[in-house]
Amino acid sequence: MAQLSDDCFAFGGPMMSVDEAVGLITTRVNAIADLETVALVDADGRVLARDVAAPLPLPPFTNSAVDGYAVRNVDVPDGTEQAFLLDGRIQAGGLAHVPIKPGHTARIFTGAPMPPDAGTVFMQEDVRIDASGKIVLPAGLKPGANVRPAGEDIPQGHIALRAGQRLRPQHVALAAAFGSVGLDVVRRIRVAVFSTGDEIASPGEARAASQLFDSNRFMLMAMLRRLGCEVSDLGILRDERTSLAQGLKRFAGGHDLILTTGGVSTGEEDHVKAAVESIGSLVLWRMAIKPGRPVAMGIIDGTPLIGLPGNPVASFVTFVHVVRPTVLALAGSLPEPLSPIPVRAAFAYKKKIGRREYVRASLRRGDAGVLEAVKFPREGAGLLSSLVETDGLVELGEDIVHVEPGQSVGFLSYAGLL
Secondary structure, eight states: OOOOOTTTTOOOSSOBOHHHHHHHHHHHOOOOOOEEEEEGGGOTTOBBOSOEEOSSOBSSSOEESSSEEEEEGGGSOOSSOEEEEEEEEEOTTOOOOSOOOTTEEEEEOTTOBOOTTEEEEEEGGGOEEOTTSOEEEOSOOOTTTTEEOTTSSBOTTOEEEOTTOBOOHHHHHHHHHTTOSEEEEEOOOEEEEEEEOTTEEOTTSOOOTTOEEOOHHHHHHHHHHHTTOEEEEEEEEOSOHHHHHHHHHHHHTTOSEEEEESOOSSSTTOOHHHHHHHHSEEEEEEBSEESOOEEEEEEETTEEEEEEOSSHHHHHHHIIIIIHHHHHHHTTOOOOOOOOEEEEEOSOEEOOTTOEEEEEEEEEEOGGGOEEEEEOSOOOTTOTHHHHTOSEEEEEOTTOOEEOTTOEEEEEEGGGOO
């Protein structure tokens, strides 16, 4: 388990900015040390534990980049076309041990090894065959054209994949190109997830007239799994301080992170803060973010706990900015900063200075094909439809106080958040 001291997140002063919160997480969370080896087919989404140096050059041999005709560089026509005798045929996967004779050319196919001394390939569509059956190659082609030298992509010994890299399909493909059958990765981060509140019921259970079905827990578990976590569903813990504390104490030892939703505000029936303080330590982060100001983080027996707001949109937004970097830091992942893309605002908006806000928006093509962000027509951090019916979040920084139509704003696509 990741072990943290009870005061490593201690923070005093005014409301914490988003950047301060992320910086605190990424610099003070210790990565877990447990590793495992997984087959390539299971490596996507995992965090690489060790550097991978190229055991062979890519490509491992010099080969043709096109279907065509190979010649020696000294025989490349200069000034006028020239006819050559055909000398062999080399297919992909075949052998090419015999050098090409002077004044001769060899038929060659994409990916086939180049014959000894051959250094240039003419594309077949640029070549003609004369009446005598000779291969006529045009003048003007640069020697070395249409050839992939051995090691052109990656030289042998080069560090091709770095430890901490969160693996994606292209990284798996590169490992396969080296002949690897498995990779050493950090074991999955173990996260316990629960909701709090007497006002919610789990789907499938009887729901009282004054209750809502718990949606946050399932959203957060899905987001965690997209980050490669191993998730334990603890269900709903009721608003009772003693039972909350006992439950948290019991689950802290077997997990790397505890994630809660609801119960972290300042209401009389929000008991998570008091429960954590009775068995560990908790610093309530009043983050300068909208939606999602009430966010809590604490330590229970060395295991970090994050408490997210109960409103689903606030829970979604704060997950992205607090839980995501925590999980990546626990896994020893290289930094993956969120990078908004510039789009044109198709809405007017006012906000408070000193607070970062996230506006739910859809994208459309405006004049001259420029991407425009269209704000969801209704406000409210409890509107799940605002997440379903939009494409992402417009990020409005702390210094922005208003947005006018036509203004450039930063847009974070939901697809790029996890």
